[in-house]
Amino acid sequence: MVPFSVPVVSQMNGSAAGDAPSVFHSLPTAAMLRLTEHTQQAIRAVLAPGDAVIDATAGNGHDTVFLAQLVGETGRVFAFDVQEEAIARTASRLETATVRNVVLCQCSHADMKDIIPLEYHGRIGAVMFNLGYLPGGDKTRTTTSVGSLAGVRAAVALLRRGGIVTVLAYPGHPGGAEETAAVEAFLRQLNPLSYDVTIPSDPITTVPRLSLVVRKQ
Ligand SMILES: C[S@@+](CC[C@H](N)C(=O)[O-])C[C@H]1O[C@@H](n2cnc3c(N)ncnc32)[C@H](O)[C@@H]1O
Numbered sequence: 426m427v428p429f430s431v432p433v434v435s436q437m438n439g440s441a442a443g444d445a446p447s448v449f450h451s452l453p454t455a456a457m458l459r460l461t462e463h464t465q466q467a468i469r470a471v472l473a474p475g476d477a478v479i480d481a482t483a484g485n486g487h488d489t490v491f492l493a494q495l496v497g498e499t500g501r502v503f504a505f506d507v508q509e510e511a512i513a514r515t516a517s518r519l520e521t522a523t524v525r526n527v528v529l530c531q532c533s534h535a536d537m538k539d540i541i542p543l544e545y546h547g548r549i550g551a552v553m554f555n556l557g558y559l560p561g562g563d564k565t566r567t568t569t570s571v572g573s574l575a576g577v578r579a580a581v582a583l584l585r586r587g588g589i590v591t592v593l594a595y596p597g598h599p600g601g602a603e604e605t606a607a608v609e610a611f612l613r614q615l616n617p618l619s620y621d622v623t624i625p626s627d628p629i630t631t632v633p634r635l636s637l638v639v640r641k642q
Contacts, residue, residue, distance in 0.1 A: 460635050464591045465491060467637055468551045471589045472496060476550035479541070479583070480504040481534035481576050482568065485560060486515030488553050493524045496550070502527040503541055505534045508566060511559050534576030541583060550588045552580035556604060557595040570604040577608050581615065584640040592638075597631035605629050612636055 472478065474497040480489040483506040492502045504527055506512050512531045519527055530540060534554070541549070554577060556568040573592075580590045592612075596602040606629055612622050615638065623637040 457633065460593060460633055464553070464593055464635055467589060467591060468492070468553065469495065471587055471639065472550050475499040477501045477503070477545050477548055478550050479534075479537065479552040479580065481537065481552055481554045481580060482506060482556065483515040483529065484511050484555060486511075486518035488555055489515050489527055489529075490518055490522050490524060492551065492553065493519070493522075493527050496526065498526055500526055501545075503537075503545075504529050505532060505537060505540075506559075507531065507533050508559055508562065510562055533572055535572045535579070537576060538579040538582060546583055548585050549580075549583040550585060552583065552588075552590045554580070554590070554592040554594075556593065556608075557598060557601065564598070567598060567600060568604065569600065570607040573604050574607050574611055577611060581620070581638055581640075584638075586640055588640050590638040592636045594634050594636070596629050596634065602629050602631075605634060609634075609636060612638055 472495045476496045477500060478492045478496055480492055480502060483489050483504040486504075489502060489504045493500075496502065504515060506515065506529075509531060512529050516529060532540060538546075554573065556573055558564045558567040577590065577592060584590065592608055594601070594605040594608060596605040609624050609629075612624055615622055619641055621639040621641060625634045625636070
């Protein structure tokens, strides 16, 4: 099997907040935008042109394009999604943006450690998780506790020093609260000597939540 089947090219724009899952429309758009901006700010702070990065949940491709723009033509983006529809939408968005530094994989982020070429292990500058379902797609096909936990565990292991994992979680859909709790519990037990972990301190409700992990220098 050739896991990365759709090499594409890049320079880009876009925000995932524009088509956030409709179940979260109870969250004011401004609050959702703040989370997206906070995520992007945290990633901008650690990335440089030429970095290798991962979009763990490609969806409609907004985050993939954002990452591709940041790392530039000398960088590399690996983007995962289990749904053919998401891969097609992302490929189309990348093509429109004439982005050429992205490889797409229709496969689970749970398997990223086996799929990312060995030469990139320990060299990944950022991994973005935007959990939940594909906006405008099948709302029953969401990320899961088991898959997200495996994905986040693998992502943390792939980071270079100073690299970041961001997890934007949506506890408001069925299974979302359990998934959020499972991921946060994993992040909480990471060794503080090796990782700076930021997790929301308030209890999990239906409100989207952003967690960050930075591998220490
Ligand atoms: C909220 S959307 C992502 C939005 C996207 N980042 C964007 O910028 O448009 C969540 C995506 O995760 C995908 N997904 C679900 N389970 C997955 C898995 N195990 N591995 C990779 N992607 C998965 C869904 O198919 C969906 O497209």
